[in-house]
Amino acid sequence: MTDFVLIMVTGVGLGALYFLAASGLSIIYGLMGVLNFAHGAFMMAGSYAGWLTMGALPGSWSVATRLLVAVVVALAVGAVIGLLVEVVLIRPLYRHHIQQVLVTVGLSLASVAAAQGIWGADPRPVEKPEWMGGTTLVLGARLPNDRFLFILVAVAVFLGLLALLHYTRLGLIIRAGVENRTMVEALGINVHRTFTVVFALGGAAAALAGLLYSQYAGTVSPAQGGSLLIYAFIVVVIGGMGSLVGTAVAAVAVGLVQQLANFYAASGVGDLSVVLLLALVLLLRPSSLKGAHA
Amino acid sequence: MTEQPTARGPGSPSPSEVGPVLTVADLHVRYGGSHVLQGVSFDVPATGVTALLGRNGVGKTTTLKAIIGLAPRSGRIVLRGKEIQDEPTPRIIRAGIGYVPEDREVFGGLTVDENLRLVDPDLGVDAPIVGRLFPDLVARGRQRAGTLSGGQQQMVSLARVLLRTTSVLLVDEPTKGLAPKLVTEVADVLAEVARTTPILLVEQNLPLVRRIADTVVVLDAGQVVHRGGAAELVADADLTRELLGVSMRREGVA
Numbered sequence: 001m002t003d004f005v006l007i008m009v010t011g012v013g014l015g016a017l018y019f020l021a022a023s024g025l026s027i028i029y030g031l032m033g034v035l036n037f038a039h040g041a042f043m044m045a046g047s048y049a050g051w052l053t054m055g056a057l058p059g060s061w062s063v064a065t066r067l068l069v070a071v072v073v074a075l076a077v078g079a080v081i082g083l084l085v086e087v088v089l090i091r092p093l094y095r096h097h098i099q100q101v102l103v104t105v106g107l108s109l110a111s112v113a114a115a116q117g118i119w120g121a122d123p124r125p126v127e128k129p130e131w132m133g134g135t136t137l138v139l140g141a142r143l144p145n146d147r148f149l150f151i152l153v154a155v156a157v158f159l160g161l162l163a164l165l166h167y168t169r170l171g172l173i174i175r176a177g178v179e180n181r182t183m184v185e186a187l188g189i190n191v192h193r194t195f196t197v198v199f200a201l202g203g204a205a206a207a208l209a210g211l212l213y214s215q216y217a218g219t220v221s222p223a224q225g226g227s228l229l230i231y232a233f234i235v236v237v238i239g240g241m242g243s244l245v246g247t248a249v250a251a252v253a254v255g256l257v258q259q260l261a262n263f264y265a266a267s268g269v270g271d272l273s274v275v276l277l278l279a280l281v282l283l284l285r286p287s288s289l290k291g292a293h294a
Numbered sequence: 295m296t297e298q299p300t301a302r303g304p305g306s307p308s309p310s311e312v313g314p315v316l317t318v319a320d321l322h323v324r325y326g327g328s329h330v331l332q333g334v335s336f337d338v339p340a341t342g343v344t345a346l347l348g349r350n351g352v353g354k355t356t357t358l359k360a361i362i363g364l365a366p367r368s369g370r371i372v373l374r375g376k377e378i379q380d381e382p383t384p385r386i387i388r389a390g391i392g393y394v395p396e397d398r399e400v401f402g403g404l405t406v407d408e409n410l411r412l413v414d415p416d417l418g419v420d421a422p423i424v425g426r427l428f429p430d431l432v433a434r435g436r437q438r439a440g441t442l443s444g445g446q447q448q449m450v451s452l453a454r455v456l457l458r459t460t461s462v463l464l465v466d467e468p469t470k471g472l473a474p475k476l477v478t479e480v481a482d483v484l485a486e487v488a489r490t491t492p493i494l495l496v497e498q499n500l501p502l503v504r505r506i507a508d509t510v511v512v513l514d515a516g517q518v519v520h521r522g523g524a525a526e527l528v529a530d531a532d533l534t535r536e537l538l539g540v541s542m543r544r545e546g547v548a
Binding site: 169172173175176179180182183184185186187188189190191 | 362364382383384385387388393395399401402403404408411412413415454455458
């Protein structure tokens with residue numbers, strides 16, 4: 001029972017990270033039809049922005065305070081990078097999907113190479129607030145505190161995005177655009193302005209995911225964004241491109257399956273199980289869990 | 295028998311008395327190697343209903359899409375004296391064109407109210423025009439548009455373009471797939487709207503064309519092959535058979 005509680009909470013905690021990584025990717029594809037392979041670069045930018053910010057702030061500040069500032073900086077960096085990528089690289093290629101893939105893959109590879117050139121390929125340790133490194137006893141299980149934070153942040157982002165989608169004009173345009181982008185334009189709405197905002201939001205969410213993932217791993221490295229991106233893609237394919245609720249359900253499912261398989265089968269089987277889950281969903285429900293509704 | 299509304303209101307000028315609201319000149323559309331529209335030119339008068347007719351696949355829907363920039367085109371499109379062919383679609387719409395697409399294309403995951411507020415955040419099912427022309431929608435504001443019947447979806451599709459003041463409406467086969475009663479309801483709405491706003495209507499239903507259209511433009515193989523009065527065309531069985539492949543006797547009465 002104790003093990004089961006531990007696995008469930010750590011699984012949901014991992015799923016929370018996957019949701020943060022996948023949410024922007026899902027909405028960007030759902031609305032714009034852009035498969036953004038540079039999303040991993042956004043995550044890497046967030047983790048490095050956080051790491052650099054924490055290092056640059058006075059050591060007299062508590063780690064928690066510096067982490068909080070780092071989160072704000074990472075969000076801003078992710079949003080600005082997302083905005084620039086949309087305006088400079090994606091906008092001229094909206095009707096050219098192959099070129100979009102090439103450009104975003106190229107950007108991803110280039111940014112990893114640039115990070116390796118500047119900070120080296122080896123993982124760098126990140127500071128972690130004392131509380132996040134500790135555990136809390138729940139139902140006899142010692143649960144890592146950082147998972148609670150991941151879950152809390154992911155729930156806040158999920159609710160924030162739901163509120164944005166359902167209670168704002170931007171959200172209304174996004175939901176309509178996910179269904180039928182051409183018809184949104186045919187009603188006189190400049191959907192391209194929405195694209196830019198969505199890319200900035202997606203960049204910010206990815207950067208947050210990257211920063212929190214570096215806290216989870218205890219290090220930052222250029223390859224982190226890429227590995228997280230693979231899980232993010234699996235999550236959005238299972239959950240349905242453009243569906244926020246589907247993405248959340250799929251993220252938790254992937255996190256749980258991974259942790260359960262790692263614990264009850266053998267270490268390393270978790271990754272294989274996730275791919276099997278993907279295959280199973282595609283076989284049983286080719287249109288994904290939720291279809292294309294945001 | 296109740297008197298059905300006609301498109302032109304009493305005292306309105308005839309189409310020939312005022313200049314065109316929309317001019318399409320030498321419009322070409324190519325999809326890959328296919329030359330779909332081959333120099334289409336016509337005017338839409340500032341009043342009444344202009345029906346764009348033709349057999350299936352001659353380019354009627356493509357013409358409407360090309361006018362608002364949803365099809366790759368060349369040529370000249372003039373709205374109230376201003377050339378709009380180089381503008382992006384949203385700006386063309388905002389310049390004063392309302393577009394009701396074939397197959398409604400309502401946003402099925404959005405409620406009826408949200409479908410309307412997408413056009414104008416301040417106007418939903420409580421807008422006066424909705425209550426006047428589409429009373430059935432008023433109580434369905436919170437219903438997802440995807441769960442509506444075809445006729446109700448058509449009303450949503452029409453209502454959302456009428457929330458904004460437009461110079462001309464492009465309406466593509468609004469009665470397609472609808473039951474006869476609903477066809478009459480849609481025709482009533484279009485006739486009412488046409489009293490104040492000119493309409494370019496793509497329609498296969500000849501009795502409906504006879505009832506609400508003033509002028510017709512007939513396309514064949516991507517070119518205009520006939521222009522004239524709606525009543526004259528529909529009354530000429532040989533001409534309708536020659537141009538459209540149908541006659542009023544086979545089409546019945548709306």
